[in-house]
Structures are given as C-alpha cells and as structure tokens.
Amino acid sequence: NAGVMQNPRHLVRRRGQEARLRCSPVKGHSHVYWYRQLPEEGLKFMVYLQKENIIDESGMPKERFSAEFPKEGPSILRIQQVVRGDSAAYFCASSPDRKDEQYFGPGTRLTVT
Amino acid sequence: GESVGLHLPTLSVQEGDNSIINCAYSNSASDYFIWYKQESGKGPQFIIDIRSNMDKRQGQRVTVLLNKTVKHLSLQIAATQPGDSAVYFCAETLLSGGSNYKLTFGKGTLLTVNP
Numbered sequence: 366n367a368g369v370m371q372n373p374r375h376l377v378r379r380r381g382q383e384a385r386l387r388c389s390p391v392k393g394h395s396h397v398y399w400y401r402q403l404p405e406e407g408l409k410f411m412v413y414l415q416k417e418n419i420i421d422e423s424g425m426p427k428e429r430f431s432a433e434f435p436k437e438g439p440s441i442l443r444i445q446q447v448v449r450g451d452s453a454a455y456f457c458a459s460s461p462d463r464k465d466e467q468y469f470g471p472g473t474r475l476t477v478t
Numbered sequence: 479g480e481s482v483g484l485h486l487p488t489l490s491v492q493e494g495d496n497s498i499i500n501c502a503y504s505n506s507a508s509d510y511f512i513w514y515k516q517e518s519g520k521g522p523q524f525i526i527d528i529r530s531n532m533d534k535r536q537g538q539r540v541t542v543l544l545n546k547t548v549k550h551l552s553l554q555i556a557a558t559q560p561g562d563s564a565v566y567f568c569a570e571t572l573l574s575g576g577s578n579y580k581l582t583f584g585k586g587t588l589l590t591v592n593p
Contacts (some may be wrong), residue, residue, distance in 0.1 A: 369521070398579060407484045407520065407567050407583030421577065429528045456521050469514075469521035 367392065369459050369470035377476045384444040384451070390459030391417075397440045398467060399432060402454040413463075414440060426442045448476045488588045497555040501588045506549060508570035514580070515540060517564045518536035520552065525553070525566075529573070555589075563591045564590045 370389040374405040377382050388398050395416050400408035401424075411424040412433035425432065429447075444451055454474050458467035479593075491497050503511065509530040514522035526534045528542045535542050551568050565588050569581040574581040 396579070400581075400583075405585070407569075408581070409583070410580045413579050421580065424580075458521075460579070464573065466524055466527075467581065469523070469580070471519070471521050474516050 369468050371470040371473050373473060374471060375476070377473050377478060378447045379478055380448055381446050384477075385473055386442040386444075386455050386457075386475070388440040388457030388459075388470060389440070390435050390457070391461075391468055392441070394459035394461050394468075395396050396460045396463055396465075398460075399440075399442050400456045400458065402451075402456060402472070406455060407417075411442075415428045432439050444475075447475075449477050451475060452477045455464055485517045486586055486588045488560070488590065490590045490592060491558050491584060493558060493591055493593050495558055497553075497558045497562070497589060497591075499566045499589060500553075501551040501553075501584045501587075503549050503551055503568060503570045503584065504582065505572070506546075507575075508572055508582075510571050510578075511542070511544060512571075513540075513551075514567045514569060514583075515562075515564045516567060516586070522567060529534045535562055541547040551571060558589075558591050560591045560593055563589055 399411040413421040454472045456472045458469045493555040512527045526537045564587045
C-alpha cells in the first residue's frame with residue numbers, strides 16, 4: 366500500500382528560480398491538501414484541491430504561488446521567483462473525502478540560496 | 479522537565495516513564511482535535527483524535543484529555559519508549575463547519591526519551 370508520495374524530497378533553488386513540488390496522493394484519494402512548515406513551527410494550511418478544482422486557497426500567498434491537481438497525474442505546487450523566505454518544508458496530505466483523516470506525505474524540503 | 483521559549487517546548491523523560499504533552503488550542507468553536515507525531519525528516523503521523531463531546535479517549539498506550547473550559551488538550555503516553563522520541567503536534571478543526579478539512583496546528587513539543 367503506497368502512501369502519499371512527494372518528490373523531490375529535497376530541493377535547492379537560487380533566488381528568482383522556480384520550484385515545482387509534486388504530490389501523488391494515496392490511490393483512490395481525490396482530495397489533496399498542501400501545508401507549509403517553517404522551522405520549529407506547526408504546519409500551516411495553504412490550499413485544498415479536488416481533481417481539477419481548487420476548493421480553498423485561502424492559505425496561499427497571493428503572488429508567486431499556484432497549485433493544481435489535474436485529472437491525470439500528481440498535484441503540483443508551483444512557486445515562481447523563489448525568495449529566501451520560501452525556504453520551508455512543504456507537506457502534502459490526501460483523503461478519500463473532505464471529512465476523512467488526512468494522510469501526510471514525507472514532505473519536500475525547499476532551500477532557497 | 480518542560481520548558482517554553484523561543485524554540486520548541488521540550489520534554490525529556492526516561493524510558494519507561496509516563497509522558498504528558500500539553501497543548502493550548504486557539505478556537506473555542508473547534509469540535510475535533512487530533513494529535514500527530516512527527517519524526518525527524520518525516521511527515522506528521524496520526525496518533526489519536528477526540529471530538530468535543532468527549533473529555534477523554536484512550537488508545538494503545540496513549541490517552542487524550544480535552545478540557546474545553548480552558549481550551550486545553552493533553553496527550554499521555556504510557557511506558558514511554560525510545561521510539562516515541564519525536565515532535566508532537568495537536569491540531570484542531572471545526573468538523574461541523576464548511577472548512578472542516580482545514581487543520582490548525584499548534585507549535586509542537588519535542589519529546590526526547592532517554593534510555
């Protein structure tokens with residue numbers, strides 16, 4: 366049973382580059398959530414997606430950040446023109462339904478140099 | 479002992495002792511709470527949950543206590559083992575609300591178990 370998969374596990378980008386983080390949910394799960402974790406802090410909700418739809422992006426910065434969950438393939442969190450403050454661990458979670466338990470992936474640790 | 483400062487609160491215990499990790503939650507309307515364990519380099523792992531119509535729930539070696547009057551949650555781990563060493567987060571949400579998927583996490587407590 367494959368859990369939530371995220372890749373890459375570690376990503377280093379220079380300021381101004383783009384970062385693409387991928388998340389493959391648990392098989393059969395159609396609800397995906399992205400969270401950001403700064404060092405020594407709890408996870409902060411960013412966005413909730415269902416297949417092909419963004420349901421709630423209230424936790425996403427208004428600029429440079431976007432997310433998608435296409436009909437086929439993984440969910441993508443995209444950060445354009447990265448800045449040092451974007452350095453964090455980004456976690457994806459999935460669930461079979463919005464009220465169900467969320468299963469978390471291992472995270473992608475983004476470092477912006 | 480337990481300390482709170484600019485860094486994560488930490489709790490250091492001896493193997494075999496019982497551990498109590500505390501959490502103050504923020505929203506008095508929250509009606510569902512979850513404890514997560516996060517080991518170094520990994521994602522949060524569900525431990526136990528509790529709804530607001532209960533004040534205590536027991537699992538295997540873990541017990542969660544909820545005090546809604548003071549908005550306080552605690553996680554008790556019996557006979558703590560080295561494998562329990564991790565950061566523990568409480569999370570809250572409003573199950574009955576439209577945004578029930580949106581988990582709000584606390585800052586976390588680092589538990590270190592000494593052999």
